[in-house]
Every structure is written in C-alpha cells, then in structure tokens.
Amino acid sequence: MRVARHSFYEATARKRIDGLLDAGSFREFCGPAARIVSPHLPALGMPVAFDDGVVVGEGTIDGRPVLVAAQEGGFMGGAVGEVHGAKITGLLERALDVKPDAAILLLDTGGVRLHEANAGLVAMGEIQRAALSARHAGVPVIVAIGGKNGCYGGMSIVARSCDWIVASEEGRLSISGPEVIETVEGIEEFDAQDRALVWRTMGAKHRRLIGEIDALVADDVEAFRTAILGFVGRPRPLDLDALEAEHEMLSRRLERFWDCADGRDVWARLGVNDPASVPALDAAGFNGLVDALSGGRP
Amino acid sequence: MLETAKTARVWDTLERSYRARIERGAAFADGKTVRRDEIVSFLEAVIEPGDRVCIEGNNQKHADFLASSLAKTSTDAIRDLHIVQSNIALPPHLDVFERGTARRLDFCYAGPQGLRMARLVGEGKIEVGAIHTYLELYSRYFCDLTPHVSFVAADAADADGNLYTGPNTEDTPAIVEATAFKSGVLIAQVNRLVDKVPRVDVPGDWVSFVVEAPKPHYIEPIFTRDPAVITEVQVLMAMMVIRGIYEKYGVTRLNHGIGFDTAAIELILPTYAQDLGLKGKICQYMSVNPCPTLIPAIESGFVESIHCAGSETRHGGLYGGALRRVLHRPRRHDALEPHLLSARRPLFRSLIGSTLQIDLEGNSSTATLSRITGFGGAPNFGSESRARRHGSEAWLKAGREQRLSGEMPRGRKLVVQIVETFGDGMSPTFVERLDAWELQKTFDMPLPPVMVYGDDLTHLVTEEGIANLLLCDTMEEREQAIRGVAGYTPVGMKRDREMVARLREKGAVQYADDLGVDKRFATRDLLAARSIKDLVAWSGGLYDPPSRFRNW
C-alpha cells in the first residue's frame, strides 16, 4: 500500500526519531533494555514504561552530529517525572561535552507528571537550565512540536528558552491547558470543547503569527526534518542585547494586542485581510501569508 | 328513540380541546409567534396534565430550547406527562421526569443519558412503556401514541408558521403530520424568524405556534467519527469484511452502522479495496447516516450514491459539498405513508454494524446491566425482510448458502455484526447469556431487549476471523462457529477445537489467512484519511467539521 506521508502527529517517539535522523545513525542512551523506569509509579498502582516515556540518544541528520530527545506522548501524556526529566537534562548537559551541531527536543507533553509532581517540577527547572547552558556553549537547541499533547505546562517555558521552535499546524504551545482554564475560571472564560477556539488561542498558526515559533510545517516527518535541518548549526545570540530585543518584541505585542479578545482580532491587526480563513489554510498557503505580511515576524 | 345514541358520544372532543389550547396560548403570542420571554407560561397554558408530548430529539437535531423550557414549568400546572420521543439525549429530557413534570416514557434510544435513565427507572420516576425501534414508535404516533403537543426544531419560520428545516430534516415530517392531522398542538422552535422562508418544508397550516430560540438548535454530531482514533485491530477487521463478505458476495447495495468498525471499512475502500480491483464491484450504493468517513470513498468515485436522512452540521456538514456527487437523495416523506415506513428503512440488502454483547445463538444487544440505551434503527436494518425478492448476486448467493429445503430458489439478506472479542475494560463481548435477560426482569419488560436476533444474523466478524452462520447446519455448529471467532474470551476458550477445525474446512469459520488477508498490512497507513483534517482535504475544503473535532 502506498503511504503519501508519514504523519508526525501519529508517529511514536521512536518513529519520529527514525524519520528525522539518517537511517541507522541513532544510538540510544539508557534504552529500554536498561529498564530505567519510574521508581514512583508502582506505589501508585500505575504501569511503568521501560524508557519512562522519553527516548534520548545521538545520531546524525544529513551527516551532521546531533543529540536528540523525543517524548512519547502516548505514555502518561508525555509528562515529565523524575527519570524522564533526568534523561533530558543529562542529554542537554552532554552537549557541553561533545558540542554537537544541535540538540533537538521533540516535545509532546502536558508538562509535569502529577504522580511525581515535585520531582517533575524541579526536573523541568533543570532541563531549562541545561538547555540554556548548551546555548551558552554555542550549541543550538531546536524544539519540534506536533504531537497529540502539544507542549504545555513547564515544558512550554522550556520550549521558549531554546533557540528555535518548529511546529506543525496540529501543534499547540501554551502554559495552561484549555480544560484547566475552563475548570478553574468557568466556561465563559474558556470553552475547552471549542477546539477551533483552542487552536486560535494556542495553536501553531497563531504562535507563528505572533512570533512565538519560527517555522510552521505540514504534519509530515519529512517536513519536520527539512525545517529542523535548516536550524542545525545556527545558534541564536543570548546576550544582553538579544534579551533587550526580545523584551521589546514582547512588550510591543502586549501593547498592540492586549485588548484583543480572539486570535482573529490579533491577526486582523497584524494585517491579515481575511482572518477567518487562516485556520483552513494549509502549511504552504499559511507560510505564503506569513511571508506577505511585512517582515514576516511582528 | 335516538336520544340515547345522541348523548353517547361527542365527535369533536379533540377539535374543541385544540381550540381551547390555541386560545389559551394566544395570550402569550403575537399571531403565531410566541414571545420568547413568556415561553414557560405559554407552555403551562397549552399543555395539560397527563398529555402525551413529543420533544423532537432525533439522532442529531434537538428542540433543546423547548425541552429546557418544559423543564422549568410548574408541576402545579403540568405533571404526569407521557413523553413519546425517539431520542433521549439532553439532560432536560430527564429533568422533566426527575421533577415530576412527566412520568411515562416511550422511546427508542438514550445514548449518553443511559446511566441516569437506568437510575430514574430504578427510583420509580420513569415508567417505561417500551423501548421501540424508530419504525414502531413513529408508526404508533399515527395510531395510539399520537402526541397532544409536539415540539419540533426548524431553521426558519415566517409569520404564518411555514417552516424551513434547512439541511437537516430528519424525522420532523413524521412528528408534524402525526400531530397536526389529529388536532395536536405543534410548536416549532426556529433559529430565525424571516419574512419569507427559502422553501416551505412544513406548511404553516399545520403549525400552531413558533418561537425564535435564543441559540440555534442543538445538533449532536453522532455521525462524526474521528479517523484518528481508529485502531489497527479495526483496520484488520475491515480488511476481513472486504475480502470475506463484500468481495465474496459482490455486495453492491448496503447499509452501514455508525461505529468506528464500519468507519474503518469506509476508509479503506479507496485504498485496500481499490487495490484489490473492487471498485465498481462492491459498495456502490449505500443507505447510511451521513458519516463523514465516507467522504474519501465518495470523492474517489468508489461509492456512487448515498441515501441518507439528515446531515450533521448547520453548515450542511457532509452535504456542504462532499456529497455533491450524490445522485439520489430523496426528501424523506416516509412519514406521509406511515405504513410504508416499515418497508422503506430496510430497503437495502446488507447491514453491517456493531454491538456490545453477543450470545451463543448470535443474539446481540447494546443494553447491558447498568445502561439502557436502546437500539435506534438497527433492529429494522438488522433483520431479514421476508417479503423482499430480487435478483442481486449477494442476495442469491447468500440464499444458496443457506440451503433451505425445497426446490424454490430463495435469497437471503446479509446481516453482519462486526465486533472485537473484548470491549472497554476487558469486558468480553461474547457471553453465554445476554444481560438483556436480567434487564427484562429488572425493568419488567415484555421481552429481553435484543437488538438483532440470532436467526437474522448471517455473519459475525471479529479480529479473529469470520463466522458464516449460513453454513452452520445445526445449532451446535452455530455455537462452535461463534466460539471459534470469540478469541480469548471465556466463551472462545471453551471452543471444541476439533469441531472448529471441521467448520473451518467447510468455510463456516474463516481466519485471516483463509481470507487472503495479510495481517502485516493492518496498519493505520491503510486509511484513506487518518484525521478529520484529511477528510476536509478530501472534500476540497467543503466539509466543515464540528469544532470539537478539530485540531487546527
């Protein structure tokens, strides 16, 4: 049977890595045979996974050495626990030693794993620090988002601490899940069932339009590979000037859009002629729109 | 001499009652248009205690504003109603029982309210008349279950009460005509009041009152099955159905259920079946609910025509264009001829659908101990209609396999159940005895609630293989054929391995290898669409899915 595309959204963490790296180049660290599982889940009567829901290792992409971590969204929603977090942290710290052309994080996560909450939260702080250390050492850290869980909670902070973010249209990037907002603040604040609203608020297209992510691709492993490859070996500056520029960008965003009630209002103000049509655009059509808007990134 | 006869019977009771109700209701209306703010008082004025009331609640379209307004009426004014309603889907449908506004219920399907329904029956707050099939309930609207008052939902109305039902007609005509032709009060909630309706679907003469609802009527997207959650096991079963049934019998005219099992079949027609060279040979004409998973089969020209009863979204859903090639879509006027209803629905040759429990005779039920859901239209589709005769290959071949005694050739409708051996939470689908027996006792029903009777069933498909019951000559063979595909359930483990081997030799039990199905290809890659977004792409952007199914 012919398969037109290999969906990133549907692929497991291992399949994503297979599709991303050069064939046969991947070498996993602390793989499933090592059975490094969560020490906390059995006490809660929960099944463990042999890799604790994250695959880490090294390989090459187009011949260039990279480190890669892929969260398995199917296991506990890709949530970060003690072991899971330590594997990602260790991988990013390895970047200081081996200086690869990039460290790549394929994130698919709801954030902290509540079943080992305190360890998971502190682990995310450590991941973030390790990512920033890698960046300060000149290794670009590239994030890809396009799985079922999106990228939420503390990991959304981690993602925005990295150099580049590539996402598919299915991707979401936000700190709070819509269900959490609805539960706490009520359905008037956020109707989590209204998926179109969810994507207008947190989805990759909105994030691309306001400058939170750097590339939007179709839901295709090959498209992710191409986009990621474009950022390999390209660290972004992290000095005081870069922080000031980021501050200016974010401040201007809040000034311009703070009164907007909906993503469509933001897009209209950005100069999108027909905001209602944005969700239906395919990746190519959408990227054409982004290019047409002045400067691409607001 | 005629004195006694004269006082014996009054012949215009209904008419006088109708006039009195209209007069009382007129106080809350301008012409036929009820003032929305006064809807509760209005209902209290026109409905009388003990009335039979129909709240339109079809598969999808719901008169939700009127339903929730009824649940706000005073029980001093309205109580002990007898609700006659096809689909109990929304909380207010049961609120009226919880608070005593209504007491008796005749219905077909309770879906998501099944658990609460079972509780209220247990507490004595609901007296169930019967769980009907759609055909029986609507037929009885015209006999002894005619509503005194009916609530319907429509897209638009004019000041004269002419209704436009929009893309979603469903069962509205049946309700309207049964009510209006027997002096019942018909109240329509509409999304908008207009000067002139785009098309008159229900003439104003039959409509007593209209009210503009604050929100468009609720539409339950029960036919939308997200391809993203179809499993590899379902793909495997779909492959077996295509080879073992559709290809074998040359099934061209058929009905599908609305579950994920049949969605998987629909989604591998343009891939797997096409590669087998079956385009133009199977599944050309389908009578189905408007399932979006049919879009690839339609757009690729695999399916030639579709007959269906409603559409999913107010934008026309599937009809937004994905079905633009549909050659044949008659307006549903089954209701004009109620006696025809029972003939029209089971028009098609083959049914394939899912269930929750199957016993060793092949009887199946979707009613289990903790849940009363009813069956919708499945019993009508899932039965042999002995009056039918025609010369299709599928019908005749199945008839030959059945080998009835006597010389006269006789066909057989294919009725197929497709199930996984285990359901949610490792509950076995195959049981020695259906929960339906227990339910019959608990709820004091005249019959165990069986959806499809074993003797109407011709094939049973599981992930293990296909049991062809037509080829079973004895009840013992039938039992072993069923055990033979029941996998690792207790029922399956108790199979007589030798007998199952013999049945396999004569084709009454067939496993994937016997069917020429290569299990290694049973992956989601075979699905022509793997997400709702893929369906949108297939439709050329014309399919506008309900928001809750989007991930973009």
Add this chain to the structure above:
Amino acid sequence: MEHLEFDYDGTGEKPARALALAGVVGSGNLEVLIEAADLGGRCAAVVDTSVRGFGETWRQVLADFFARHGLSDVRVSINDGGATPAVVSLRLDQAAAEIKDAQA
C-alpha cells in the same frame, strides 16, 4: 497491578537481533520488549499489567504467540495498560517480526 511470569518450550531458531520493542504503555495499549536471552532453548515472559485477574488469558495468548513464531532463547517483557488480547497479539507479532529480521 499484577505481576505474572511464564515459561515455555522453545520451538525454533534463536533471534537474529538482540532486542526489539513494540507499542507504548497507555490505556488499552502495552509495550512489548523482546530480547535474546540464554535460556537453554526455552522462552520466558514477564508481564506487569494494570488489570488483575487475567493470568490464564495471558498464559494462553503467549503460548499461542510462541507456537506461532517458533522462537527459542527469547525473553518477552510486557508493561500493560489494559490492552485486549487482540492488541497484545498484534504487538507481540510486531516485536517478533522485528527481532527475527536480520536486515533491519
């Protein structure tokens, strides 16, 4: 959780590869890790499942699996989130196909 261990006669060749992994632990799903192991020609299986009380079903599903694939000297380790036998068999078959494949 329930922990189960089984032991079967081996009936075929040693696997071509050291290990293979199929599936993901999730609701109604499982992961199967299959590894070459020096078991004197026998096969072993270890199951950790979130659904208790299906030991006999596991024994039978695994017995059919080993019979179907003709394996020896392998250990199967399973973390199960409540998969049905159909899914279990599917994952086992996927893992077996991979560990037997000398090319991949």
Add this chain to the structure above:
Amino acid sequence: MSGAIERVLADLFGDGHGVVRDGGTLTGVARFDGRTVTVVGTADRAVIGADVALKLARAVLDAMRDEPGRPILVIVDNAGHRLSRRDELMANNGCIAHLTRCLDAARRRGHRVIGLVHDLAVSGGFMATGLSTDLCFALPGSEVRVMAPAAMARVTKIPLERLEELSAANPVLGPGVENFIRVGGLEGVWDGDLKARFREALSRPLDGADMRRSLGESRGGRTVAARIAAKVRAGASS
C-alpha cells in the same frame, strides 16, 4: 504565614529601602551591607500573567544594565501563573520564559540571584521565579506545591486519602516546603536572623553547576535523577 512582605523587607533592608509595590508586583533597589541589591517579585499570592512577567523581566534587565554583579533578590509569592484566555493569547509561556531567561542570564553574568518564598509558590509560578535562581529559600510557614491535593486527587483519579497517605511516605508527591527541600528544589528555610541568612547566601561559593539533583539525592528526596542524568551525559547505553 510569615507576616507581610513589608516586614520581611524591613528586616532585611531597614525602613529606607526603595522597593516599590505596584499591585501584586515588587520592584526596586535596596542597600545591604553597603551594596545595592535589586529586589523583584510578587506579593499577596499574585498570579503571574504576561504583563507581570514582563515587568519583572524589565527590572532584572535594568539590574544587569545598571551594575554588573549586583545581587538580585527574587521574592516568590504567587498562586501560579494567570489562568486566562487573554494571557494565553499573548503567550504567557513566552513571557515567563523571557523572565526566566533574564534571571538565568543574570546568574551567568555574575549576579548572585537569591530566591525567597514568602507564603506560597505554585507550579508555573515557582518555575517562573524560584527555580531560576542560584539558591532558593523559603520563609517558615510558607508552602510550595504543584497542585492542591484535592485537585490532584481528581486529576490522577487516586482517592484523596490514599494520595495523602502516599505523600507522607514520598516527598515527590505532596505539597510542602519540606518536600521541596528534600527533592532539591529549595535550599532550605530562613528562620531567625534574616540578614545573616541573606549574607551567607550572597557569599556562598558557587561554581554555576546545577546542584539540585545531587541535593535531592543526598537528602533522599530524589534518589535516581542525579545518577541517570550522569549516565546519559556519559552516553551510556545502559
């Protein structure tokens, strides 16, 4: 509870400090042992919205601009990040990430960044502040948590009693300063002489390495993280 934040600031810096409170945010400078200290943070269980994060980030950037190496005290008192559609529309995560990057940059540029939890720190609010410091302490009576136990029971579908029982046995699960100390997320509790505590934190020799895992290991609260991270860093296959 440890008393109002004003009293804490007065204890540390005397009455003449220049820390200004604006709604829920605190920014400004103070003098300590003859040097200037920048204070940023929140009070009264504020929620960290996009605007709050940017305001704090500005203060951190200013500290870096104004005086290389100036110490920064981060007052942590929040009920988490702000749950609102507007904040999500603006990408609160990006704004919080910016704040944490500024704190991180300050650390790396030689500013000693000290966190102090006063009253409460919740999940994303703790990550936005306390977890981005060199050393983070808590005042007695304050609390750090990921989620309130009742909500956690609901989400994990573990009965509350069972959850509380398990929390008592395992510091990774339940709320509390003591648990966060044990997993290495907090350095310790500041009681008694605040000035002395602050002075010690400012002068403690640090080499920039992330010590939280090894703290968690030695305190028995997070026993495997350090070892596994080290294995992965070494590229071990098993």
